[in-house]
Amino acid sequence: MRIALLSRNPRLYSSSKLIEAARARGHEIDVIDPIRCVLVVSRGGHRMFESSERAGKSPRDLVGYDVVIPRIGASITDYGLAVLAHFERAGVRTVNSAQAIASSRDKLRALQRLSAHDIGIPRTALARDPRSVRDAIAAVGGTPVIIKLLQGTQGVGVMIADSVEAVESMLDTLWGLGQNIILQEFISESRGQDIRALVVGGKLVAAMERRAREGEFRSNLHRGGAGTRIEPSAEVTHAAIESTRIMGLDVAGVDLLASNEGPRVIEINSSPGLRGIEAASGIDIATRIIGHAESLVAERSVHTH
Ligand SMILES: Nc1ncnc2c1ncn2[C@@H]1O[C@H](COP(=O)(O)OP(=O)(O)O)[C@@H](O)[C@H]1O
Numbered sequence: 001m002r003i004a005l006l007s008r009n010p011r012l013y014s015s016s017k018l019i020e021a022a023r024a025r026g027h028e029i030d031v032i033d034p035i036r037c038v039l040v041v042s043r044g045g046h047r048m049f050e051s052s053e054r055a056g057k058s059p060r061d062l063v064g065y066d067v068v069i070p071r072i073g074a075s076i077t078d079y080g081l082a083v084l085a086h087f088e089r090a091g092v093r094t095v096n097s098a099q100a101i102a103s104s105r106d107k108l109r110a111l112q113r114l115s116a117h118d119i120g121i122p123r124t125a126l127a128r129d130p131r132s133v134r135d136a137i138a139a140v141g142g143t144p145v146i147i148k149l150l151q152g153t154q155g156v157g158v159m160i161a162d163s164v165e166a167v168e169s170m171l172d173t174l175w176g177l178g179q180n181i182i183l184q185e186f187i188s189e190s191r192g193q194d195i196r197a198l199v200v201g202g203k204l205v206a207a208m209e210r211r212a213r214e215g216e217f218r219s220n221l222h223r224g225g226a227g228t229r230i231e232p233s234a235e236v237t238h239a240a241i242e243s244t245r246i247m248g249l250d251v252a253g254v255d256l257l258a259s260n261e262g263p264r265v266i267e268i269n270s271s272p273g274l275r276g277i278e279a280a281s282g283i284d285i286a287t288r289i290i291g292h293a294e295s296l297v298a299e300r301s302v303h304t305h
Pocket residue numbers: 122146148152153154155156157158184185186187188190192193194212217218219220255257266267
């Protein structure tokens with residue numbers, strides 16, 4: 001099959017592993033930088049092409065793909081999703097739809113979706129007025145409290161505050177900068193540890209425990225955390241698979257905290273990094289993702305013939 005990999009940089013670990021895995025299974029794979037794509041809409045039709053770096057060379061029309069694998073970084077979410085939606089409109093299958101990626105990127109929206117189902121999540125509040133800070137903190141269980149930017153990633157934008165005064169001063173700054181934030185119950189039992197579960201095509205394919213470095217509560221590998229493979233409990237497996245399904249994602253990295261009341265989902269990543277989890281688990285996740293893309297395309301040809 002012909003695969004389009006939406007990625008800004010084919011040399012990044014996750015992209016290069018996907019390229020390698022696709023070629024090893026006999027597929028053709030093109031890397032498309034979403035930023036270089038031009039979308040043209042006109043009466044009765046639309047078109048998309050990637051312009052050439054060299055003057056005089058004609059642009060490449062982006063047609064003929066069976067499936068798109070989006071690896072859209074947080075810095076280009078909107079543009080990347082517009083490109084992805086364009087492929088969807090043309091009838092190309094996608095390993096994560098634009099709509100599912102959009103809802104999982106917003107931490108509040110994702111938790112709202114999960115809260116409508118029986119999935120454990122930390123108590124979370126959205127607030128926007130200095131006069132409501134005290135009540136919002138009380139509503140999530142008091143201090144210490146976690147403050148998160150709605151769209152943060154890799155641990156950037158996740159803070160902890162020990163007192164109401166500290167929260168107020170942090171929110172003064174963040175609101176002053178036009179940032180929307182959520183206040184969240186601090187799951188102290190997790191002690192700087194979380195679980196990252198990788199779900200592909202409705203199955204949990206790998207899980208690791210991440211431990212924050214000394215003096216840090218965020219266990220992200222980008223913040224110096226270390227990952228080790230674990231055999232997830234039935235509860236963790238269920239929560240990870242169910243939250244991925246509820247968000248409508250094909251591939252997801254689900255972050256969970258172990259709390260006294262069982263696992264709580266904090267975040268669902270639609271473009272999970274593969275390096276850390278492949279290293280910790282020894283599992284070739286890129287090949288699983290390509291396998292899932294194959295099944296989407298096979299499913300489609302059963303429906304259309
Ligand atoms: N409510 C919480 N209680 C305790 N620790 C948390 C909480 N929320 C996040 N953390 C820690 O901070 C890390 C980053 O939070 P997360 O919501 O996954 O944001 P990001 O998108 O930046 O990864 C988590 O992996 C976890 O270690």
